Amino acid sequence: xxxxxxxxxxxxxxxxxxxxxxxxxxxxxxxxxxxxxxxxxxxxxxxxxxxxxxxxxxxxxxxxxxxxxxxxxxxxxxxxxxxxxxxxxxxxxxxxxxxxxxxxxxxxxxxxxxxxxxxxxxxxxxxxxxxxxxxxxxxxxxxxxxxxxxxxxxxxxxxxxxxxxxxxxxxxxxxxxxxxxxxxxxxxxxxxxxxxxxxxxxxxxxxxxxxxxxxxxxxxxxxxxxxxxxxxxxxxxxxxxxxxxxxxxxxxxxxxxxxxxxxxxxxxxxxxxxxxxxxxxxxxxxxxxxxxxxxxxxxxxxxxxxxxxxxxxxxxxxxxxxxxxxxxxxxxxxxxxxxxxxxxxxxxxxxxxxx
Amino acid sequence: xxxxxxxxxxxxxxxxxxxxxxxxxxxxxxxxxxxxxxxxxxxxxxxxxxxxxxxxxxxxxxxxxxxxxxxxxxxxxxxxxxxxxxxxxxxxxxxxxxxxxxxxxxxxxxxxxxxxxxxxxxxxxxxxxxxxxxxxxxxxxxxxxxxxxxxxxxxxxxxxxxxxxxxxxxxxxxxxxxxxxxxxxxxxxxxxxxxxxxxxxxxxxxxxxxxxxxxxxxxxxxxxxxxxxxxxxxxxxxxxxxxxxxxxxxxxxxxxxxxxxxxxxxxxxxxxxxxxxxxxxxxxxxxxxxxxxxxxxxxxxxxxxxxxxxxxxxxxxxxxxxxxxxxxxxxxxxxxxxxxxxxxxxxxxxxxxxx
Numbered sequence: 001x002x003x004x005x006x007x008x009x010x011x012x013x014x015x016x017x018x019x020x021x022x023x024x025x026x027x028x029x030x031x032x033x034x035x036x037x038x039x040x041x042x043x044x045x046x047x048x049x050x051x052x053x054x055x056x057x058x059x060x061x062x063x064x065x066x067x068x069x070x071x072x073x074x075x076x077x078x079x080x081x082x083x084x085x086x087x088x089x090x091x092x093x094x095x096x097x098x099x100x101x102x103x104x105x106x107x108x109x110x111x112x113x114x115x116x117x118x119x120x121x122x123x124x125x126x127x128x129x130x131x132x133x134x135x136x137x138x139x140x141x142x143x144x145x146x147x148x149x150x151x152x153x154x155x156x157x158x159x160x161x162x163x164x165x166x167x168x169x170x171x172x173x174x175x176x177x178x179x180x181x182x183x184x185x186x187x188x189x190x191x192x193x194x195x196x197x198x199x200x201x202x203x204x205x206x207x208x209x210x211x212x213x214x215x216x217x218x219x220x221x222x223x224x225x226x227x228x229x230x231x232x233x234x235x236x237x238x239x240x241x242x243x244x245x246x247x248x249x250x251x252x253x254x255x256x257x258x259x260x261x262x263x264x265x266x267x268x269x270x271x272x273x274x275x276x277x278x279x280x281x282x283x284x285x286x287x288x289x290x291x292x293x294x295x296x297x298x299x300x301x302x303x304x305x306x307x308x309x310x311x312x313x314x315x316x317x318x319x320x321x322x323x324x325x326x327x328x329x330x331x332x333x334x335x336x337x338x339x340x341x342x343x344x345x346x347x348x349x350x351x352x353x354x355x
Numbered sequence: 356x357x358x359x360x361x362x363x364x365x366x367x368x369x370x371x372x373x374x375x376x377x378x379x380x381x382x383x384x385x386x387x388x389x390x391x392x393x394x395x396x397x398x399x400x401x402x403x404x405x406x407x408x409x410x411x412x413x414x415x416x417x418x419x420x421x422x423x424x425x426x427x428x429x430x431x432x433x434x435x436x437x438x439x440x441x442x443x444x445x446x447x448x449x450x451x452x453x454x455x456x457x458x459x460x461x462x463x464x465x466x467x468x469x470x471x472x473x474x475x476x477x478x479x480x481x482x483x484x485x486x487x488x489x490x491x492x493x494x495x496x497x498x499x500x501x502x503x504x505x506x507x508x509x510x511x512x513x514x515x516x517x518x519x520x521x522x523x524x525x526x527x528x529x530x531x532x533x534x535x536x537x538x539x540x541x542x543x544x545x546x547x548x549x550x551x552x553x554x555x556x557x558x559x560x561x562x563x564x565x566x567x568x569x570x571x572x573x574x575x576x577x578x579x580x581x582x583x584x585x586x587x588x589x590x591x592x593x594x595x596x597x598x599x600x601x602x603x604x605x606x607x608x609x610x611x612x613x614x615x616x617x618x619x620x621x622x623x624x625x626x627x628x629x630x631x632x633x634x635x636x637x638x639x640x641x642x643x644x645x646x647x648x649x650x651x652x653x654x655x656x657x658x659x660x661x662x663x664x665x666x667x668x669x670x671x672x673x674x675x676x677x678x679x680x681x682x683x684x685x686x687x688x689x690x691x692x693x694x695x696x697x698x699x700x701x702x703x704x705x706x707x708x709x710x
Contacts, residue, residue, distance in 0.1 A: 033456075
């Protein structure tokens, strides 16, 4: 792509809020179904919004896909993760062989899992099933300078938009995002601190398992990264380039691309929600297309949920990533859609309505 | 059944706590799987308990079934529900035709839905697909006397135990309970108030949609029922007979029978949790076999959840019943089981473990 910047801007201009008329049509239909009004709670809200996204009163979830996007982080040289960096490519192979948690949940829930190399620091070009989209071979250490150039950050976003477009072309009706990247909670906490304008300490957690000393060090590294790079919170691409990661940028692009294609998209946990937050900063209208999969046990997610303004569907103390929370949430969204589209009406079923 | 009382006592004696050795074996296996320890949160606890229930380190959820148990309530003559009583048999027909919410979620989640007549006030004997288990043709109005005789209450429990046994014989590996019965939130609130020894006002809600006046009246009816019948909170069968309902008793029996057959069972919302609470009062060991599907929006459920000591898996502001929350939760339990049984280990996948 010659000019990702203008491509991103062009796609963002296409994104409009969902049509309130379809929301109303869905709400009307809910009242005709054989249940007390409102008794399906959030399932009704989910289905109504999906109806508006799909511009129908009878939304469908036929094909589901999760993109698991992988990338490495230069900041791991600062010792911010409990796991060594080679785990990222090892886990990519585990995804491709179907042995990881997301593969199991994908099979259980009928969700296609596609694995994307956005920035793994290893040559994975011979992996046939892997979507080859490498923008960087690991980011640079953002504790000493920017993680990526602005052009690289834009390339991540642009590629993500294309992945969402490809999903729409493949007839996917519900999209999810997940990630793998040793060190990426450090990037996610840095992004969150900058976007929300808060102290890194309040949004930094233990990741895959740091002890107290490790956590204090991680916070200090993030403070230094923010100090050195001075990312501008109002400019999502600047934040992504300076303290982000390739997989986070590509997930943000998927969210933007989903909205542009009238496709509902489900964020997973903490890291993918930072991607969603970056997408929102680029174009606030994407909020209408976004569902929040689960409440991560990782510190920082709660503040981010407030920022997104969309409560998670699940709260199971998970903190794995990979799209595992999104996969479970997609079943709930599918159920909600089917309820609205398939339940009998009072009239059809000959059931007496409220006295 | 000649003597349901001794049958129930005999089954209760069979129920033992789950084997701690299998719990430990499952926890050990979790540590070998390709994920940071504990990162799947409650999914790990669920899978470990399922392992202990099934006495294996690799639990399976192959066939899932929900019993939707229906019954009518004499107390509806007091005007405690927003819907007329004829809705119970109408909804039974809706279940049998596959048009209700539970049918939709059952199809979506691969859960077999079996409908049971425990006490509907209508002749449904010609419904071929309906499990004919009618104990009473609607309960008596417990605002003026006991809802059922003690023998009838025992017959409900015994039949429920038999339904769980039948599920075990059919190779079901995960069971759910749900209900339909106009007026049954009144019975559920009365049971909850008696079991927990609390003021009915604190555990009585709007059911399918009462207004403020209706709610105040419902609370007054429950107070009167407790005053007149003097149910003994320590005697589950006495509580069930005096202020319960046929479908609640049969669900309690299913919970007891599931535990006796080493079968995990998922409660739905408020009403089915009162059934689970009655089962616990009969035999505290059933707790080990019980999962709590969702947090109902109905007032009274929270206190009951404390009593059960088992947090719900979902919190989606649902208040429909029918087993809808259980159906969604069963997918989560199935996913949890598959994660424990199917994920690759660090060794198999060649993934480096924590540094």
